[in-house]
Amino acid sequence: MLNKKVEEALVSQIEKEAYSSNLYLSMAVWAETNGFEGTSKWFYAQADEERLHMLKFIKYVNERGGKSVIPSIEQPPSEFSSMKEVFAMTLEHEQYISSLINDIIGVCVEEKDFTTQTWMQWFVNEQIEEEASVASINDKLRILGDHSLYMFDQDIMGMRGSV
Ligand code: OFO
Numbered sequence: 816m817l818n819k820k821v822e823e824a825l826v827s828q829i830e831k832e833a834y835s836s837n838l839y840l841s842m843a844v845w846a847e848t849n850g851f852e853g854t855s856k857w858f859y860a861q862a863d864e865e866r867l868h869m870l871k872f873i874k875y876v877n878e879r880g881g882k883s884v885i886p887s888i889e890q891p892p893s894e895f896s897s898m899k900e901v902f903a904m905t906l907e908h909e910q911y912i913s914s915l916i917n918d919i920i921g922v923c924v925e926e927k928d929f930t931t932q933t934w935m936q937w938f939v940n941e942q943i944e945e946e947a948s949v950a951s952i953n954d955k956l957r958i959l960g961d962h963s964l965y966m967f968d969q970d971i972m973g974m975r976g977s978v
Pocket of ligand 1: 831832835864865868909912941942945
Protein backbone atom coordinates (compact mmCIF):
# COMPACT_ATOMS: atom_id res chain seq x y z
CA MET A 816 0.00 0.00 0.00
CA LEU A 817 1.33 3.39 -1.00
CA ASN A 818 2.26 5.76 1.81
CA LYS A 819 -0.16 8.75 1.86
CA LYS A 820 2.50 11.45 1.48
CA VAL A 821 4.16 9.58 -1.37
CA GLU A 822 0.78 9.07 -3.03
CA GLU A 823 0.02 12.81 -2.78
CA ALA A 824 3.39 13.70 -4.28
CA LEU A 825 2.87 11.28 -7.19
CA VAL A 826 -0.70 12.43 -7.81
CA SER A 827 0.37 16.08 -7.91
CA GLN A 828 2.88 15.16 -10.61
CA ILE A 829 0.03 13.89 -12.84
CA GLU A 830 -1.07 17.50 -13.32
CA LYS A 831 2.50 18.65 -14.03
CA GLU A 832 2.97 16.06 -16.76
CA ALA A 833 -0.45 16.86 -18.25
CA TYR A 834 0.47 20.55 -18.26
CA SER A 835 3.82 19.75 -19.89
CA SER A 836 1.98 17.88 -22.64
CA ASN A 837 -0.40 20.77 -23.26
CA LEU A 838 2.38 23.36 -23.11
CA TYR A 839 4.23 21.48 -25.86
CA LEU A 840 1.01 21.08 -27.86
CA SER A 841 0.60 24.84 -27.69
CA MET A 842 4.18 25.31 -28.88
CA ALA A 843 3.52 22.79 -31.69
CA VAL A 844 0.53 24.87 -32.79
CA TRP A 845 2.61 28.07 -32.66
CA ALA A 846 5.33 26.44 -34.80
CA GLU A 847 2.85 24.93 -37.27
CA THR A 848 0.99 28.20 -37.80
CA ASN A 849 4.24 30.10 -38.28
CA GLY A 850 5.57 27.81 -41.01
CA PHE A 851 8.01 25.80 -38.88
CA GLU A 852 6.94 22.29 -39.81
CA GLY A 853 9.96 20.47 -38.38
CA THR A 854 9.70 22.29 -35.08
CA SER A 855 5.98 21.53 -34.83
CA LYS A 856 6.71 17.81 -35.35
CA TRP A 857 9.30 17.99 -32.59
CA PHE A 858 6.78 19.54 -30.19
CA TYR A 859 3.94 17.17 -31.15
CA ALA A 860 6.27 14.25 -30.43
CA GLN A 861 7.33 15.86 -27.16
CA ALA A 862 3.68 16.38 -26.16
CA ASP A 863 2.99 12.65 -26.78
CA GLU A 864 5.90 11.73 -24.52
CA GLU A 865 4.68 13.96 -21.73
CA ARG A 866 1.30 12.25 -21.94
CA LEU A 867 3.07 8.92 -21.54
CA HIS A 868 4.85 10.29 -18.47
CA MET A 869 1.47 11.28 -17.06
CA LEU A 870 0.13 7.77 -17.73
CA LYS A 871 3.14 6.21 -16.00
CA PHE A 872 2.29 8.12 -12.81
CA ILE A 873 -1.43 7.26 -13.10
CA LYS A 874 -0.77 3.55 -13.55
CA TYR A 875 1.87 3.31 -10.84
CA VAL A 876 -0.32 4.97 -8.21
CA ASN A 877 -3.26 2.68 -9.05
CA GLU A 878 -1.11 -0.47 -9.16
CA ARG A 879 0.36 0.25 -5.74
CA GLY A 880 -3.02 0.50 -4.05
CA GLY A 881 -3.50 4.26 -4.34
CA LYS A 882 -5.96 6.15 -6.52
CA SER A 883 -5.02 8.61 -9.23
CA VAL A 884 -7.06 11.76 -9.60
CA ILE A 885 -7.36 13.35 -13.03
CA PRO A 886 -6.80 17.08 -12.55
CA SER A 887 -8.00 20.14 -14.39
CA ILE A 888 -5.16 21.76 -16.26
CA GLU A 889 -4.23 25.41 -16.47
CA GLN A 890 -4.25 26.88 -19.97
CA PRO A 891 -0.69 27.21 -21.33
CA PRO A 892 0.50 30.35 -23.13
CA SER A 893 -0.39 30.40 -26.82
CA GLU A 894 1.66 33.33 -28.10
CA PHE A 895 5.44 33.31 -28.25
CA SER A 896 7.68 36.05 -29.55
CA SER A 897 10.34 33.93 -31.22
CA MET A 898 11.88 30.50 -31.66
CA LYS A 899 14.50 31.47 -29.09
CA GLU A 900 11.82 32.29 -26.56
CA VAL A 901 10.03 28.98 -27.18
CA PHE A 902 13.15 26.91 -26.55
CA ALA A 903 14.35 29.03 -23.63
CA MET A 904 10.94 28.44 -22.02
CA THR A 905 11.16 24.71 -22.82
CA LEU A 906 14.53 24.43 -21.07
CA GLU A 907 13.28 26.38 -18.07
CA HIS A 908 10.21 24.15 -17.90
CA GLU A 909 12.26 20.95 -18.04
CA GLN A 910 14.53 22.25 -15.27
CA TYR A 911 11.44 22.96 -13.20
CA ILE A 912 10.16 19.41 -13.83
CA SER A 913 13.56 18.00 -12.79
CA SER A 914 13.30 19.90 -9.50
CA LEU A 915 9.82 18.41 -8.91
CA ILE A 916 11.13 14.90 -9.60
CA ASN A 917 13.87 15.51 -7.02
CA ASP A 918 11.28 16.72 -4.52
CA ILE A 919 9.24 13.52 -4.99
CA ILE A 920 12.37 11.47 -4.37
CA GLY A 921 12.93 13.54 -1.23
CA VAL A 922 9.46 12.52 0.00
CA CYS A 923 10.20 8.84 -0.82
CA VAL A 924 13.40 8.99 1.24
CA GLU A 925 11.67 10.72 4.17
CA GLU A 926 8.90 8.13 4.13
CA LYS A 927 11.34 5.25 3.55
CA ASP A 928 9.52 4.18 0.40
CA PHE A 929 12.54 2.78 -1.38
CA THR A 930 10.44 0.92 -3.95
CA THR A 931 8.98 4.16 -5.30
CA GLN A 932 12.37 5.84 -5.00
CA THR A 933 13.82 3.15 -7.29
CA TRP A 934 10.85 3.46 -9.65
CA MET A 935 11.43 7.23 -9.86
CA GLN A 936 14.95 6.65 -11.16
CA TRP A 937 13.50 6.28 -14.67
CA PHE A 938 12.30 9.91 -14.47
CA VAL A 939 15.68 11.09 -13.17
CA ASN A 940 17.35 9.60 -16.25
CA GLU A 941 14.62 10.94 -18.51
CA GLN A 942 15.13 14.47 -17.18
CA ILE A 943 18.90 14.25 -17.69
CA GLU A 944 18.27 13.36 -21.34
CA GLU A 945 15.56 15.94 -21.89
CA GLU A 946 17.53 18.79 -20.36
CA ALA A 947 20.61 17.84 -22.40
CA SER A 948 18.61 17.57 -25.61
CA VAL A 949 16.85 20.92 -25.14
CA ALA A 950 20.09 22.63 -24.04
CA SER A 951 21.78 21.47 -27.25
CA ILE A 952 18.88 22.85 -29.29
CA ASN A 953 19.30 26.20 -27.50
CA ASP A 954 23.04 26.12 -28.34
CA LYS A 955 22.28 25.43 -31.96
CA LEU A 956 19.80 28.30 -32.11
CA ARG A 957 22.36 30.63 -30.60
CA ILE A 958 25.00 29.58 -33.13
CA LEU A 959 22.68 29.80 -36.14
CA GLY A 960 21.10 33.12 -35.14
CA ASP A 961 17.72 34.33 -36.35
CA HIS A 962 18.61 34.26 -40.03
CA SER A 963 18.99 30.50 -40.35
CA LEU A 964 15.69 29.39 -38.86
CA TYR A 965 14.79 27.58 -42.08
CA MET A 966 17.84 25.37 -41.69
CA PHE A 967 17.17 24.92 -37.99
CA ASP A 968 13.61 23.83 -38.74
CA GLN A 969 14.85 21.30 -41.31
CA ASP A 970 17.35 19.83 -38.83
CA ILE A 971 15.48 19.73 -35.58
CA MET A 972 13.95 16.24 -35.81
CA GLY A 973 17.50 14.89 -36.19
CA MET A 974 18.29 16.44 -32.81
CA ARG A 975 15.69 14.41 -30.95
CA GLY A 976 17.29 12.43 -28.15
CA SER A 977 15.89 9.06 -27.23
CA VAL A 978 13.35 10.68 -24.92
FE1 OFO B 1 9.69 16.56 -19.84
O1 OFO B 1 9.53 15.04 -18.84
FE2 OFO B 1 7.82 14.77 -18.27
O2 OFO B 1 7.45 16.44 -17.75
